[in-house]
Amino acid sequence: MSILVVAEHDNSVMNAVTLNVVTAALALDADVHVLVAGQNCQSVADEASNVSGVTKVLLASQECYSHSLGENMGALIAELGSSYTHILAPATTNGKNYLPRAAALLDVEQISEVVAIESADTFKRPIYAGNAIATVQSTDAIKMMTIRGTAFEAANASGGSASVESIDNNTDSGLSSFVSEEVAKSDRPDLSAAKVVISGGRGMQNGENFSMLEKIADKLGAAVGASRAAVDAGFVPNDMQVGQTGKIVAPDLYIAVGISGAIQHLAGMKDSKVIVAINKDEDAPIFQVADYGLVADLFDAIPELDAAL
Amino acid sequence: MKILVAVKRVIDYNVKVRVKPDHTDVDLANVKMAMNPFCEIAVEEAVRIKEKGGADEIVVVSIGEAKSEEQIRSAMALGADRGILVSSDESLSSLTVAKTLKAIVDKEQPGLVILGKQSIDSDNNQTGQMLAALAGLSQGTFASEVNIEGDKVSMVREIDGGLQTLSLTMPALITADLRLNEPRYAKLPDIMKAKRKPLEKMELADLGIEVNKTVTTIKVEPPAEREGGVIVADVAELVEKLKNEAKVLP
Numbered sequence: 001m002s003i004l005v006v007a008e009h010d011n012s013v014m015n016a017v018t019l020n021v022v023t024a025a026l027a028l029d030a031d032v033h034v035l036v037a038g039q040n041c042q043s044v045a046d047e048a049s050n051v052s053g054v055t056k057v058l059l060a061s062q063e064c065y066s067h068s069l070g071e072n073m074g075a076l077i078a079e080l081g082s083s084y085t086h087i088l089a090p091a092t093t094n095g096k097n098y099l100p101r102a103a104a105l106l107d108v109e110q111i112s113e114v115v116a117i118e119s120a121d122t123f124k125r126p127i128y129a130g131n132a133i134a135t136v137q138s139t140d141a142i143k144m145m146t147i148r149g150t151a152f153e154a155a156n157a158s159g160g161s162a163s164v165e166s167i168d169n170n171t172d173s174g175l176s177s178f179v180s181e182e183v184a185k186s187d188r189p190d191l192s193a194a195k196v197v198i199s200g201g202r203g204m205q206n207g208e209n210f211s212m213l214e215k216i217a218d219k220l221g222a223a224v225g226a227s228r229a230a231v232d233a234g235f236v237p238n239d240m241q242v243g244q245t246g247k248i249v250a251p252d253l254y255i256a257v258g259i260s261g262a263i264q265h266l267a268g269m270k271d272s273k274v275i276v277a278i279n280k281d282e283d284a285p286i287f288q289v290a291d292y293g294l295v296a297d298l299f300d301a302i303p304e305l306d307a308a309l
Numbered sequence: 310m311k312i313l314v315a316v317k318r319v320i321d322y323n324v325k326v327r328v329k330p331d332h333t334d335v336d337l338a339n340v341k342m343a344m345n346p347f348c349e350i351a352v353e354e355a356v357r358i359k360e361k362g363g364a365d366e367i368v369v370v371s372i373g374e375a376k377s378e379e380q381i382r383s384a385m386a387l388g389a390d391r392g393i394l395v396s397s398d399e400s401l402s403s404l405t406v407a408k409t410l411k412a413i414v415d416k417e418q419p420g421l422v423i424l425g426k427q428s429i430d431s432d433n434n435q436t437g438q439m440l441a442a443l444a445g446l447s448q449g450t451f452a453s454e455v456n457i458e459g460d461k462v463s464m465v466r467e468i469d470g471g472l473q474t475l476s477l478t479m480p481a482l483i484t485a486d487l488r489l490n491e492p493r494y495a496k497l498p499d500i501m502k503a504k505r506k507p508l509e510k511m512e513l514a515d516l517g518i519e520v521n522k523t524v525t526t527i528k529v530e531p532p533a534e535r536e537g538g539v540i541v542a543d544v545a546e547l548v549e550k551l552k553n554e555a556k557v558l559p
Contacts, residue, residue: 031368034488058409069475070448093468097450100403100435103515106443109404109524112433127432129477131326132335135528175447176407176477179463183471194471196557220558238453238488243485247469253557276547291555294547304544306351309558 002031003121005054006077006099008087009036009044010210011066015279016193017090020050020149025088026053027117027152027262031178033084034162037076039066045164052156057164057273064172068094073102075171081106081142085120086174091146092192097197099146113149130246130267149192150250150271183225191242196221196253199242199274200235201227201265201277203258203298212302213257219309225249227259243268258298261286278302310365310455310479310489312355313419315410316348316384319376325478328531335529344380349387350485353492354455355423356388363457366390368417372409374398385503386495392506397513397520403431405521412516414444419480421462426451428482437484442448447477451486478496 003025008015016133018034025032034048045059058080081087081102089095091113099261103110108179115133116124122137123145132268191197198220199215210224217224225242226235242249254272259265259286261277269275270289277290280297287293294301320326321341329336344352355367370390371377374396381392395409414422422444427434441448447462449455453472454465462477468488477483495503513520541547551558 028536065553067473070441070450074438074442084433093451093466095435095446097438100438101442101448103435104404104407104439107404108431109402110435110439110526112435122527127529128320128326128335128430129432130532132328133530134526135530136524136526138524140523142360173447174478175445176449176481179474181468181471181473183468190470193335237471238467239472253551253555270532274551274557275535275538276551285541288537289535292547292550293538294544295540296543301544305548308544308548 001029001085003029003086004032004084005032007034007036007048008090008092008094011038011041012043014047015043017149019154020152021088021090021147021157022051022053022155023152024117024147028086028120031055037065039063049164050158050160050161053157054160057162059080060169062170063183067178069176070097070101070169071173071175073098074105076169077102078105079169084142086143088145088147091148095146099144103144106142108142108144110144111136112146113148114145125129148184150248151186188217189223191223191225191247191249195251196220196222197225197249197251198222198255199225200230200257201259202229202233203236204230210236216306227265256286260284310364310420311366313417313422314351314355314369315424316369316371316380317345317428318373319345319362319428322346322429328529332528332530336399344383345425345428347427347485349492350386350489351425351492352387352389370413372406374452382503385506386500392508394510396515399520402521402524403433403436403439406436407443409516409518410440410442419476422482424484426486437482441482446480448482448484449475449477450484452483453486453488455483
């Protein structure tokens with residue numbers, strides 16, 4: 001039995017979440033292959049071949065895979081799928097887009113956002129926005145799963161020496177085409193992968209005040225996030241949102257600033273190792289999940305914290 | 310052009326979910342049910358497209374227990390013209406629902422199909438993508454903007470780190486993300502009118518669909534509770550504890 005992991009990348013660098021998915025795959029079997037589908041993405045294949053535990057890298061380099069379009073990726077994975085017992089992709093917007101398409105083409109179900117692997121056919125996943133955890137068992141010949149990266153440790157990025165095999169599949173559907181992309185450029189780490197996250201809520205009052213959090217983030221090597229309330233109020237863009245409808249994060253340290261702690265937000269960060277809450281309302285629900293709570297006006301506390309670091 | 314919208318009956322998003330003591334499922338007895346919020350956004354988008362002259366008919370379909378008629382009527386009150394209810398008392402997998410919707414797509418031949426990106430009960434986020442695969446439709450998931458341009462759909466997707474614009478060939482499938490629109494509230498006269506709109510009812514078996522049962526839920530548990538921690542007096546104590554007790558600061 002072999003496991004296929006679909007790599008997440010931007011054609012030049014492998015996204016670190018792929019390493020977490022490899023760990024999930026290694027919990028199933030030792031024969032783990034990684035599919036790198038993109039365009040001019042040899043460097044990603046080389047990176048994947050160095051990952052500890054990976055036995056083979058499949059490199060599909062075609063123009064039609066350059067933007068991970070769901071139709072083309074789905075068809076490619078379906079073509080390769082019958083050689084595998086399990087196919088795993090990260091539960092990113094890419095993985096969530098193409099993997100169900102591949103599953104339907106292979107006539108199997110998909111198990112979404114797996115957070116624990118109990119055995120080769122039994123898995124745990126959150127339902128109802130994380131308010132319940134379901135254990136599910138699959139009898140499908142091919143188990144297709146998206147993996148929540150934060151629930152698994154990262155595999156070692158070096159130490160492997162897998163062979164890289166180029167494959168010439170070309171599954172261009174012609175059904176859709178890429179027009180453009182606006183991706184926020186930042187020197188800070190990616191929210192989903194950061195070891196430290198500092199998030200602001202409605203209490204920040206406006207977008208400019210987020211610069212106070214950015215200063216601390218730069219000192220701690222942290223990513224900056226936000227609650228849905230702060231996004232809905234127009235303070236910051238939606239890709240900063242942590243929560244049920246945004247990013248799921250589980251850093252070593254999560255600092256919630258001016259966030260009340262709606263269930264929606266907690267669903268996105270409650271698996272963080274250490275949670276700090278700074279809020280002037282001592283009854284805010286965020287304090288019920290925080291390891292360290294500070295009841296204070298953030299406009300006093302944040303400059304003090306900045307000075308103390 | 311015809312738009313097909315699929316809606317799902319789920320637990321109301323304001324209800325606090327509780328796991329049954331025997332850990333077989335969450336407790337749905339006597340809880341308020343409603344249209345899945347993402348499906349409501351899908352219906353609203355279809356109505357806005359029709360209002361702008363981009364479509365001439367909106368067909369709403371729901372698959373599930375017979376009471377899903379309530380959610381079809383709600384969609385009609387928002388502006389859908391006609392309904393299809395495919396009823397089944399069994400718990401239906403995403404693949405089963407996608408196959409059922411494929412049968413409806415074959416029959417109705419819509420130019421555009423809109424679904425919510427996920428339902429807030431199973432949180433699967435897969436039915437739209439599966440339907441697109443089975444029906445051979447182009448797919449635009451997690452939409453925050455949709456524009457019909459001739460026989461193409463220009464749409465903006467919410468992706469990790471930003472936004473992506475795609476051009477889809479019709480017939481196309483869209484899944485609605487949270488920021489696509491803010492659904493309107495149904496007005497009383499429209500709720501009354503919705504009761505008289507045509508609704509076709511059928512059973513899952515009438516479409517020749519078998520329920521796929523390859524994935525079974527063997528246990529449902531509440532998530533691990535997080536213990537509340539301590540309240541610190543000031544920033545100095547906070548930094549001291551993060552350094553020396555939690556050891557998360559250097």
